[in-house]
Amino acid sequence: MFSLEPRTLLQTLKAETRPHHERAERVVRLMSPDLTLSGYRRHLEALYGLHAPLEAVLAERLEGLASELRLAERWKLPWLAEDLRALGHDEASLARLPRLADPPSLPGGPEALGALYVLEGSTLGGQLILRHLTRHFEGVSVGRFVYFRAYGEAVGPMWKAFGEALLRLCPDPALAPRVVRGAQDTFDAFEAWLREVHVDVPSHL
Incomplete structure (x- = not known):
């Protein structure tokens, strides 16, 4: 079995998902200077509606790896729920x-690890959005x-830990296309x- 450096797999993921990533980024309007409070809330609601079913699938697919991946720390749904409660939502x-x-x-x-790569990568880009929202x-x-x-x-450390776990769990280069596909x-x-729930996203993007 060939070893694959974590950086190599992460670089492969970055290269092979770049157009998909760029299309997804274009429907995120949180950096707009015209962002309203209701727009921010709608975006969080949309993220909640995405993460709820997706994290359920990931929990099932990665059940045996929960400890190694520190999944309990990585779920984003509780964070979204807290933000939405601050904006007036309750559990109902x-x-x-x-x-x-x-x-x-x-x-x-x-494939599930590929999906987790997307969710974990969002925490990096989220730091730029955080600075904008705070201002x-x-x-x-x-x-x-x-x-x-x-x-x-x-x-940073959590992202590094994810990359290291990805190496341990997918050491065979033959697995890379499946991770990329996920x-x-x-x-x-x-x-x-986001296109479905955000009616203000231009159709030509």
Whole structure:
């Protein structure tokens, strides 16, 4: 069995998912100077509707790896729930939010790891969004931006730990295409879902 450096697999993922990532980024409007409080709330609601079914699939596919991947620390749904409660939601209204009906199937562990790569990578980009939101909503009661704050000072170490775990769990280069496919499908699901629930996303993007 050939070994694969974690950096190599991460670079492969980055290269092979770049167009999928870029399309998904174009439907995120949180960096707009015209962002309203209701727009921010709608975006969090959409993310909640995506993460709820997707994290359920990941929990099932990665059940035996939960400890090694530190999944209990990595779930984003509780962060989104806290942010939404700060914006007026309660448990009943959270339960009524629309949810992605057809999440990526992620048939095996490698595909699920590809999906987790997307979710974990979002914590890195989220730091830029966090800085913008903090300035944009200064003086406004919007909560603590828990989702975008993510792991706080531990964002870098948590990302590094994920990369190391990915190496241990996918040491065979033959698994790389399956990991990539899971990441691509997750980016595509993200883009399609935000287009569906955000009517203000231009159709030509």
